[in-house]
Amino acid sequence: MKGRTISPGKVKGIALVSKDPIGFYGGIDIKTGIVIEKGHPLEGQNVKDKILVFPCGKGSTVGSYVIYGLQKNGVAPKGIINKETETIVATGVILAGIPCVDKIDIEQIKDGDMVVLNADNAIVEVAH
Amino acid sequence: MYLTKKEESILHGEQGEVPERMLRLLVQLGDIYGADKMIPVGSVQVAGVSYKSITDPGTEFLEDLAGKGAKVKVLTFLNPAGMDLENWETLKFPKEFAKNQLRIINAFKNMGIVITATCTPYLAGNLPRFREHIAWSESSAISFSNSVIGARTNREGGPSALAAGILGKTPNYGFHLWENRQPTIKVKIETNLTLDADFGALGYHVGKQVKNKIPYFTGITNADTDQLKALGAAMAASGAVALYHVEGLTPEADLVRKDNLENITVTKKELDEAYEKLNTGKEPDIVILGCPHASLREISAVAERLKGRKLRKPVWVCTSRMMKEAAERMGYSEIIENAGGHIVADTCMVVSPIEEMGYKTTGVNSGKAGNYLPGFCKQNVYFAHLEKLLEAVV
Numbered sequence: 001m002k003g004r005t006i007s008p009g010k011v012k013g014i015a016l017v018s019k020d021p022i023g024f025y026g027g028i029d030i031k032t033g034i035v036i037e038k039g040h041p042l043e044g045q046n047v048k049d050k051i052l053v054f055p056c057g058k059g060s061t062v063g064s065y066v067i068y069g070l071q072k073n074g075v076a077p078k079g080i081i082n083k084e085t086e087t088i089v090a091t092g093v094i095l096a097g098i099p100c101v102d103k104i105d106i107e108q109i110k111d112g113d114m115v116v117l118n119a120d121n122a123i124v125e126v127a128h
Numbered sequence: 129m130y131l132t133k134k135e136e137s138i139l140h141g142e143q144g145e146v147p148e149r150m151l152r153l154l155v156q157l158g159d160i161y162g163a164d165k166m167i168p169v170g171s172v173q174v175a176g177v178s179y180k181s182i183t184d185p186g187t188e189f190l191e192d193l194a195g196k197g198a199k200v201k202v203l204t205f206l207n208p209a210g211m212d213l214e215n216w217e218t219l220k221f222p223k224e225f226a227k228n229q230l231r232i233i234n235a236f237k238n239m240g241i242v243i244t245a246t247c248t249p250y251l252a253g254n255l256p257r258f259r260e261h262i263a264w265s266e267s268s269a270i271s272f273s274n275s276v277i278g279a280r281t282n283r284e285g286g287p288s289a290l291a292a293g294i295l296g297k298t299p300n301y302g303f304h305l306w307e308n309r310q311p312t313i314k315v316k317i318e319t320n321l322t323l324d325a326d327f328g329a330l331g332y333h334v335g336k337q338v339k340n341k342i343p344y345f346t347g348i349t350n351a352d353t354d355q356l357k358a359l360g361a362a363m364a365a366s367g368a369v370a371l372y373h374v375e376g377l378t379p380e381a382d383l384v385r386k387d388n389l390e391n392i393t394v395t396k397k398e399l400d401e402a403y404e405k406l407n408t409g410k411e412p413d414i415v416i417l418g419c420p421h422a423s424l425r426e427i428s429a430v431a432e433r434l435k436g437r438k439l440r441k442p443v444w445v446c447t448s449r450m451m452k453e454a455a456e457r458m459g460y461s462e463i464i465e466n467a468g469g470h471i472v473a474d475t476c477m478v479v480s481p482i483e484e485m486g487y488k489t490t491g492v493n494s495g496k497a498g499n500y501l502p503g504f505c506k507q508n509v510y511f512a513h514l515e516k517l518l519e520a521v522v
Contacts, residue, residue: 064285091285
């Protein structure tokens with residue numbers, strides 16, 4: 001699948017897919033990478049080293065710092081794939097240097113799929 | 129994106145490392161979102177101020193910028209900090225936390241940023257005009273300035289707003305363009321909104337439904353700026369709503385296109401369900417009001433109800449330093465303190481470490497606070513209107 005580059009880089013990893021938007025601030029623990037938002041489909045799961053797939057960001061604009069902090073604390077996702085990346089997530093991944101692509105039909109990606117994310121060329125490959 | 133000669137020279141590092149890094153971030157964002165050029169901003173508001181939110185990596189990022197001589201070029205205000213910057217000891221904020229919080233404040237001060245620490249800059253001396261381009265990053269203040277004032281800002285992340293302050297510019301895309309301010313969903317309200325908490329509950333529900341769309345509300349016959357503040361804040365927290373229009377009330381509502389929109393309806397049933405979802409606890413250990421920061425009118429409503437009464441549990445009214453000053457002059461502070469409550473400035477329940485201060489269940493009338501407290505402060509929430517909240521603790 002071809003999308004739009006938000007932040008460059010090439011990574012390969014296991015997809016962690018959320019059908020709901022993610023708010024990084026208040027949604028993910030900056031020290032551990034665990035999803036802490038009550039009732040969120042990913043509650044209790046860890047984003048560390050995953051290819052995190054979700055439709056769009058939501059909630060607080062402090063999310064950019066949370067993404068940056070996750071990276072500095074070594075618990076960030078390896079890459080991010082969105083349907084639509086908004087500024088909060090974009091700012092975070094650019095500062096943190098996390099590869100990120102959007103404009104992807106994320107319904108084609110299932111939880112646990114091996115995903116190759118080539119954000120340099122905005123290409124996502126999924127091995128089912 | 130078109131860059132002026134001066135902007136090109138900044139990108140080539142001719143004005144030093146800080147402007148180069150900041151412009152690089154903004155140009156990258158501008159390229160992604162199809163900006164044609166950079167435009168000047170009238171003011172900036174920076175989020176990511178509490179040590180609890182940004183922790184060590186964020187603190188080091190800011191100290192690094194300040195240490196390299198970063199200075200803002202336009203009026204720049206701050207979002208709430210993690211504690212009352214003057215009364216933190218009396219209010220029993222942890223010492224270690226305070227030390228780190230003051231490092232952050234110091235870095236901002238060195239950058240020439242006004243140490244205001246409020247999510248309601250428009251009530252504290254940073255008021256944009258209709259159609260003014262600004263770069264703000266507190267989600268509720270973005271919603272208020274876009275929707276209620278008709279100023280123009282994207283949902284800036286903390287660092288991109290800071291970059292806009294340092295450069296005095298922002299990339300021209302998104303909500304800066306009229307085309308992108310058109311509603312994308314119509315929300316019909318078929319119930320009466322009477323209590324303060326109704327607007328928070330409505331916002332919580334609608335934000336979840338519409339995610340990052342632009343709602344056009346019909347059926348809200350009257351709402352003051354406090355109620356619109358509560359509505360917008362809740363929609364920005366449970367969804368990513370940065371702009372909404374209300375028929376007959378907000379300045380762009382008459383100007384936007386409203387044909388052929390998807391419709392949703394909110395009746396008493398959905399509103400009641402929102403109250404139910406927001407309520408995860410029963411007996412509050414503490415009641416915290418002022419999310420977003422209380423206006424003087426909201427503070428006076430609390431004072432009126434606490435006059436001559438004694439509280440069994442603490443009540444905090446969070447507000448800006450400026451509103452606190454006014455509340456002191458009006459005698460509201462004295463009434464609230466005599467009852468055993470506090471007016472807390474510069475901070476709020478969401479960004480302060482309340483879970484470390486021994487509280488388990490917090491009473492709120494804010495849809496935004498109700499949305500964030502369970503995840504970020506490990507709190508159960510007792511969500512109700514002001515009168516009922518105070519009855520639970522006097």
